[in-house]
Amino acid sequence: MSRNKVGKPKIAFLLPQLIKAAPIIYNKNLVAHLQDEFDITVFYFQGDDKVGFTCKTQWIDYQKEFSFEGFDLVQSFGYRPDVYLARNRKRIKAQLVSTLHSFIFFDLRSQYGYLASLVFGTWWLYCLMKFDQIVCLTQVMKDYYGSFLPKQKLNVIHSSHVVIQQTEATDSKIGDEIANFKSNKVLLGIIANLTYQKGIDHVIKAIADSEQYKLLIIGDGRYRKTLEKMVADYGCESKCLFLGHLEDAHQFMPLLDIYVMSSYQEGFGLVGLEAAHYKIPIVCNDIPVFREIFMNGIVEFYQANSAESLLRALDDVSGNMIDYGIKLHEFCTPKYRIDKMSNEYSKLYTTIIE
Known part of the structure; x- marks a missing residue:
């Protein structure tokens, strides 16, 4: 040695x-x-x-x-x-x-x-x-x-969780852009490398006809153009905002109402622990990895092939966001x-x- x-x-x-x-x-x-x-x-x-x-x-x-x-x-x-x-x-x-x-x-x-x-x-x-x-x-x-x-x-x-201690103030221009985009709706968020694997497509489809939800997407990747075309095809440009890659993207997590863990497959889902750190409630695609990390009642699970299932999970959480956020934080903080x-x-x- x-x-x-x-x-x-x-x-x-x-x-x-x-x-x-x-x-x-x-x-x-x-x-x-x-x-x-x-x-x-x-x-x-x-x-x-x-x-x-x-x-x-x-x-x-x-x-x-x-x-x-x-x-x-x-x-x-x-x-x-x-x-x-x-x-x-x-x-x-x-x-x-x-x-x-x-x-x-x-x-x-x-x-x-x-x-x-x-x-x-x-x-x-x-x-x-x-x-x-x-x-x-x-x-x-x-x-x-x-x-x-x-x-x-x-x-x-x-x-x-890998939350970076913030040393500078949140970018106010981006913060204002997010606030203006949100308006009086429930703001969903996804922070990810934009690939098919992240499952963002089924979230866009689910909220396309909803009047209650808007989706903020932070990240970039080869699949971004496909997602932007999907948004245009569904005519929901006013409901989806792409901000591209942002350094220290976690700093905008407190501006979200609900974080969506939409991946079709995931190694772990570190960003979910960031959401827990900020007490942002989560809805999860029902895959085995997310079942291992979380549990029923701490997050709400949904079926990716069903827009009704996702919207039902979102409705359950949006009606009690503060309690879901606190429970998630209290569950994840000692465990991870x-x-x-x-x-x-x-x-x-x-x-x-x-």
Whole structure:
């Protein structure tokens, strides 16, 4: 075991890039809570450290080999880090751990199509076979990957919320735009990378003829034009507002009345924990992952193939939004604490290293 001057095991985190996005803030929070026990360095392929990691950070070239000499364990997150470590596995003596945030084939198919998902998904799984341990965010995800990977390598560690502490005032122009758009209606919100997987299409269809609800969509992606065309085809331009990508989008969460977790498939749903942090009530598409994270009475579930089901869930919540928001906050705050998540990672790392 490698030790630094104060006797801590040395761990490397390998990230694809350093940007203000939920998965990166997830790692920032995790690192901060593990530093008392481990000497951590964050390595990355792109960007610069504007996120504010509390440990050493170092850029490495994706095209060149790097042995991580002197480290006991390397923790990776995402396709490129996983592929990079697998490609250089023979030169790396450290133990390898990957954390998976999505269902590989579904996620890749949603973004790049069936053929690409088959090719790159199969390659990704082959790379993961070279890892010592793999972390899944839910039991549902672990069961899914148990069909492809050795079950003894799979672990479940639930995420924690990744709300960024706000250092500047909310952009007043955007805030005013949202307020003017909302008018006297119930404002629904979705913050996401705009892909088919996020299920935003069925929300647009459901509210197209409703006089009660408006939908705010924050995020960008390849599917945005399709969604905008859908809004035009349904003639509901006055009911849907696309704001594109906004840094620190969570700061606008308090302006929402209800958050809609509409995904057809999801690795965990971190933004739902952000909504809980702000006491914003949630309606969820009824998928196994969301059933594992939440429970009836805390959120309302609906069937994505039924506009009536979604509108019924929205009506139930909109009639009692304050109570739903409080119950959600009280349920999620103790259950998904950062210290609980970091303790689980600490146990896993210690077991592997020793």
